Amino acid sequence: MFPGERVPISSLSSSIDVKARREAMEKLRQKFLELLKKVLNGEEPKMIIPKRTLSNTIYDKERKLLLLGSETFERNFLDMREARKFMQTVLMASIIYEALVNNEYPTIRDLYYRGKHTIRYRDHRGRVEEENTWDEQRESDAVLRDIEVYVGLLREDMLILSKEKGKVVGDMRIRSGDDVIDLSKMGHGAYAIEPTPDLIEFIDVNAEFVLVVEKDAVFQQLHRAGFWKKYKAILVTSAGQPDRATRRFVRRLNEELGLPVYILTDADPYGWYIYSVFKIGSITLSYESERLATPKAKFLGVSMTDIFGDPETGKKPYLTEAERKNFIIKAKKTDIKRAQELMNYEWFKTPKWMKEIDLFLKKQSKLEIEALTGKGLRFLMDTYLPTKIETQDFID
Amino acid sequence: MSSKSVGDTVEKFKSISPAEFFYRNKEIAGFSNPARALYQSVRELLENALDATDAHGILPDIEITITRDKSKSFVYRITVKDNGIGIPPHYVPDAFGRVLFSSKYVLRQTRGMFGLGAKMVVLYGQMTVGEPVEIITSPIGSRRVYAFKIMIDIKENKPIVLYKASWPKNSDWHGTIVRVAIEGDWGRARQRVIEYVRRTAIVTPYANIVMLTPDNEVYVYRRVTESLPPPPRETKPHPHGIDLEMLKMLIKSSDAKTLEEFLIKEFQGVGKVTAERFMRQYGFDPNRDPRTFTQEELEKLAKALKEYSEFRAPRADHLSPIGAELIKLGLQAILKPEFVEAVTRKPVVYEGHALIVEVGLAYGGAIPPSDHPILLRYANKIPLLYDEKSDVSWKVVAENIDWSYYGIQFPAPLAILVHVCGTKIPYKGVGKESIADVPVIESEIENGLRQVARALKAYLAKKRREEELQRKAITLIKYIPEVARSLAVFTRASEPKISPEELEKKLFELVKRRLPEFPTNIKDVKDVVLSIE
Numbered sequence: 034m035f036p037g038e039r040v041p042i043s044s045l046s047s048s049i050d051v052k053a054r055r056e057a058m059e060k061l062r063q064k065f066l067e068l069l070k071k072v073l074n075g076e077e078p079k080m081i082i083p084k085r086t087l088s089n090t091i092y093d094k095e096r097k098l099l100l101l102g103s104e105t106f107e108r109n110f111l112d113m114r115e116a117r118k119f120m121q122t123v124l125m126a127s128i129i130y131e132a133l134v135n136n137e138y139p140t141i142r143d144l145y146y147r148g149k150h151t152i153r154y155r156d157h158r159g160r161v162e163e164e165n166t167w168d169e170q171r172e173s174d175a176v177l178r179d180i181e182v183y184v185g186l187l188r189e190d191m192l193i194l195s196k197e198k199g200k201v202v203g204d205m206r207i208r209s210g211d212d213v214i215d216l217s218k219m220g221h222g223a224y225a226i227e228p229t230p231d232l233i234e235f236i237d238v239n240a241e242f243v244l245v246v247e248k249d250a251v252f253q254q255l256h257r258a259g260f261w262k263k264y265k266a267i268l269v270t271s272a273g274q275p276d277r278a279t280r281r282f283v284r285r286l287n288e289e290l291g292l293p294v295y296i297l298t299d300a301d302p303y304g305w306y307i308y309s310v311f312k313i314g315s316i317t318l319s320y321e322s323e324r325l326a327t328p329k330a331k332f333l334g335v336s337m338t339d340i341f342g343d344p345e346t347g348k349k350p351y352l353t354e355a356e357r358k359n360f361i362i363k364a365k366k367t368d369i370k371r372a373q374e375l376m377n378y379e380w381f382k383t384p385k386w387m388k389e390i391d392l393f394l395k396k397q398s399k400l401e402i403e404a405l406t407g408k409g410l411r412f413l414m415d416t417y418l419p420t421k422i423e424t425q426d427f428i429d
Numbered sequence: 430m431s432s433k434s435v436g437d438t439v440e441k442f443k444s445i446s447p448a449e450f451f452y453r454n455k456e457i458a459g460f461s462n463p464a465r466a467l468y469q470s471v472r473e474l475l476e477n478a479l480d481a482t483d484a485h486g487i488l489p490d491i492e493i494t495i496t497r498d499k500s501k502s503f504v505y506r507i508t509v510k511d512n513g514i515g516i517p518p519h520y521v522p523d524a525f526g527r528v529l530f531s532s533k534y535v536l537r538q539t540r541g542m543f544g545l546g547a548k549m550v551v552l553y554g555q556m557t558v559g560e561p562v563e564i565i566t567s568p569i570g571s572r573r574v575y576a577f578k579i580m581i582d583i584k585e586n587k588p589i590v591l592y593k594a595s596w597p598k599n600s601d602w603h604g605t606i607v608r609v610a611i612e613g614d615w616g617r618a619r620q621r622v623i624e625y626v627r628r629t630a631i632v633t634p635y636a637n638i639v640m641l642t643p644d645n646e647v648y649v650y651r652r653v654t655e656s657l658p659p660p661p662r663e664t665k666p667h668p669h670g671i672d673l674e675m676l677k678m679l680i681k682s683s684d685a686k687t688l689e690e691f692l693i694k695e696f697q698g699v700g701k702v703t704a705e706r707f708m709r710q711y712g713f714d715p716n717r718d719p720r721t722f723t724q725e726e727l728e729k730l731a732k733a734l735k736e737y738s739e740f741r742a743p744r745a746d747h748l749s750p751i752g753a754e755l756i757k758l759g760l761q762a763i764l765k766p767e768f769v770e771a772v773t774r775k776p777v778v779y780e781g782h783a784l785i786v787e788v789g790l791a792y793g794g795a796i797p798p799s800d801h802p803i804l805l806r807y808a809n810k811i812p813l814l815y816d817e818k819s820d821v822s823w824k825v826v827a828e829n830i831d832w833s834y835y836g837i838q839f840p841a842p843l844a845i846l847v848h849v850c851g852t853k854i855p856y857k858g859v860g861k862e863s864i865a866d867v868p869v870i871e872s873e874i875e876n877g878l879r880q881v882a883r884a885l886k887a888y889l890a891k892k893r894r895e896e897e898l899q900r901k902a903i904t905l906i907k908y909i910p911e912v913a914r915s916l917a918v919f920t921r922a923s924e925p926k927i928s929p930e931e932l933e934k935k936l937f938e939l940v941k942r943r944l945p946e947f948p949t950n951i952k953d954v955k956d957v958v959l960s961i962e
């Protein structure tokens with residue numbers, strides 16, 4: 034090729050991208066051509082879509098997963114209440130399809146902007162009115178989710194990108210696109226987990242477990258201190274609520290490489306929920322749990338008994354009376370409320386979790402992971418974490 | 430206390446002429462201040478012009494011109510030109526120069542009936558500006574045009590003719606032009622004058638009325654129909670409407686030789702059979718000459734005439750209702766509403782006189798919404814503008830009727846027209862601007878109003894149903910182009926290609942089939958969805 038010659042984007046894309054693209058296009062097209070045929074044959078244009086509601090979210094005790102139930106609803110264009118949503122759904126599908134055809138990688142924000150325009154019409158009183166195809170991204174996001182469950186394709190499969198949030202380091206090599214990346218040679222930085230983790234190929238790995246840290250800052254400290262080298266770990270952070278890519282990536286580490294997964298969060302209801310999202314899935318995205326959840330993930334800490342000890346089992350607290358005084362934060366009203374909500378979720382109704390939540394409600398106090406590094410990074414790295422793992426002091 | 434001598438307290442007796450009476454009491458006739466006087470003058474002249482046309486089967490063409498004097502402030506000239514029957518030249522001086530001289534002192538419904546209006550204008554002009562009234566007239570069928578300049582001798586109540594001329598007519602115009610100069614206040618009269626003419630136009634949709642104001646604005650009310658209400662016919666009095674004095678006058682002017690003949694000839698609703706029964710019941714001798722009746726006998730006769738219940742009800746053919754059709758046309762033409770309805774009620778009797786109530790209703794369209802119905806009141810086709818709140822119509826419209834029952838929620842764009850016509854109308858006060866709440870009139874207005882309001886209710890219900898149908902259809906149709914375009918995207922890669930237009934048509938058909946009743950005014954997606962530039 035000569036300098037300056039125009040290169041079609043597709044030939045620059047990785048081969049794995051091209052394949053994913055073709056498959057998504059085909060599936061999307063099949064589904065919506067069905068609708069189109071109905072219109073041409075004078076049949077009612079309707080989609081049968083699985084319901085994405087709490088009532089249709091089922092906790093599978095066996096597999097320990099939040100799954101989408103079997104309830105469906107009908108989105109019929111000729112139904113007054115569904116007409117607008119129907120329009121939004123086919124509009125969104127057409128934009129995604131066009132992006133696939135044009136070798137693009139839109140974000141959900143792109144999709145929102147591409148589909149947003151004004152419909153001008155005359156109302157029943159003869160006044161000229163204007164209405165947007167959608168007003169807020171909340172609306173376009175909602176129909177995107179409908180399309181995911183209707184077509185059976187996750188957004189990653191349709192090459193829709195979201196912001197990269199999760200990071201990983203460790204003694205491991207992967208293929209992303211057409212490149213091989215050595216995750217042990219990231220310097221002070223880390224590999225940002227790509228939005229389409231299914232397109233990653235694991236080449237080889239030299240590790241014994243995966244440690245997922247809620248807090249980015251703690252991740253960096255452990256990385257620089259050489260935690261993953263010393264303890265043969267793959268170190269991951271979700272930097273707060275985990276995005277889909279991080280969850281899928283962790284799941285693959287567990288499922289395909291057989292590595293145990295330990296999760297380290299703040300000792301508060303939000304930390305617990307982050308853990309449960311990793312482990313069993315979230316309510317809003319229950320339809321993806323099958324692919325995103327890691328049912329075998331374990332809650333390593335920080336637990337209430339780490340802070341206060343457990344007279345029942347004779348467990349000693351990791352913090353002294355004085356340290357507790359310094360590091361503990363008083364729980365807020367919203368924390369209490371959230372804890373009470375969690376108690377109602379099926380998947381928190383285990384003796385260990387009940388003990389954890391009861392203790393929280395009793396003490397009305399919470400703790401950040403940073404409190405442990407406050408006691409000394411070495412304490413976290415060489416005492417707390419190895420002891421917890423060795424003594425299997427985690428909640429399953 | 431006083432330095433007056435006893436002699437000073439002796440009263441001086443004298444009588445004054447009718448002209449002088451009204452000269453001294455001009456407010457009685459509505460000339461209390463310059464603004465009101467200007468309004469009243471336009472009114473009197475316009476009413477005379479209409480009486481000279483529509484009451485005689487002529488489609489009115491009327492021009493009103495009001496100009497401001499260039500040098501003298503508060504001096505205005507009013508000119509009213511009509512195409513009426515004109516005035517026979519020998520009557521002109523008295524018609525404009527003698528108070529209480531009229532051609533309308535008969536039992537027949539006209540706007541004027543007191544022989545006062547034109548003279549008050551002349552008197553007032555004479556007092557304030559001092560110029561004579563100018564009249565140009567050509568009676569229908571006459572080959573000449575006559576011109577006069579007249580003033581009034583107030584002490585003697587008789588015309589002073591200052592100028593008189595006539596010339597052969599070379600067009601086929603007939604009618605009258607009257608021109609007076611008066612002191613007025615256009616600034617404060619403006620709104621009322623304009624409103625008066627507008628309201629007149631509502632009940633005379635068969636008239637062309639043009640008005641030029643001192644502000645050089647032109648108001649044009651075009652004729653929207655050629656049909657006139659039937660002219661009122663003169664009628665005889667009904668026995669129930671009579672009193673002792675009237676009875677004496679009738680006997681005096683009648684050439685009947687016997688009581689029986691008198692009763693049959695001079696009253697309406699009295700035939701031979703009725704007359705005989707009446708006289709038998711009260712013991713009157715049919716062959717007596719009524720002229721020989723004593724005072725006592727006359728009193729007995731008057732009382733019996735009022736009392737006897739077997740007379741036929743008073744006739745109404747001397748009345749001139751506007752008619753439901755014309756009311757609707759007028760409301761439609763001037764208010765430009767979306768719905769009109771009107772009703773002319775059957776004649777009823779009020780103190781021996783027939784009386785007809787008409788009610789019109791206009792809703793929506795260009796009518797501005799307000800917190801209560803806009804009330805347009807008329808008595809014998811004359812708009813009533815003042816004292817609205819004390820009128821019986823107001824009571825009915827604002828108090829007796831629960832509008833929510835008829836589907837009206839205020840503020841609403843609603844106008845109500847009430848026309849009361851009759852040879853005897855119970856006005857409140859001397860201003861004659863409002864009608865008293867007499868039970869028979871109140872119930873007539875209320876029943877009429879309920880009749881038209883029911884029609885409105887039905888119309889609104891139908892409209893709401895249609896709107897609901899349309900709303901439903903539009904809820905779906907507005908999304909069709911977007912859905913069609915989106916679905917067509919999926920066919921691009923495949924054969925055969927399907928165009929968004931084709932899909933639009935199919936979707937439109939689907940929507941049409943889905944809705945059991947489909948609004949007839951939506952023929953295409955493009956009737957609903959507009960393109961965006």
Ligand SMILES: Nc1ncnc2c1ncn2[C@@H]1O[C@H](COP(=O)(O)OP(=O)(O)O)[C@@H](O)[C@H]1O
Nearest residue numbers: 477481524531532541542543544545546547605
């Ligand atoms: N424009 C006119 N055309 C024909 N006759 C008129 C006109 N104006 C006035 N008259 C005659 O003059 C008479 C007196 O008028 P007016 O003083 O207003 O009293 P009224 O209208 O009560 O009879 C009327 O009865 C009518 O005969």
Ligand SMILES: [Mg+2]
Nearest residue numbers: 477541546547
């Ligand atoms: Mg008059």
